[in-house]
Amino acid sequence: MNRFRGAVYRLVRTIPRGRVVTYGQIAALLGAPRAARAVGMAMRHCPAGLPWHRVVNARGGISLRGNVGSMLTQRILLEQEGVRVRRGRLDLDRYRWTGAREVRRLRLAALDRL
């Protein structure tokens, strides 16, 4: 497991129910603002138990290549948490989670390990 991917997964685990985060946001929060695509790569094979469905693209849409069934699954999981999806996208202004507090905590924890 690479450092970057591990960091992505730790962050994704902290996303609360009913909230979403974009790929670019995750990259930025991890200190690599231009590594959005790499976040996507990390999410391609994510560990079980991760709230992977709470990660969407910058337009509030569900980006998923190939497997259309997974896109449907993601939408259903989101709607089960109260996130309304209209015309294939959701309202980021309403559901976006910034995670500032949790990220600060993760960074402090990382510093403790140094």
Next chain:
DNA sequence: TCCGTGACACAAG
């Protein structure tokens, strides 16, 4: 070590 490949982002047209 180098190179192609993306569950992306953003600006232009």
Next chain:
DNA sequence: CCTTGTGCCACGG
């Protein structure tokens, strides 16, 4: 609203 082009960088072969 779109579609395209470009930048980007972690990852794997």
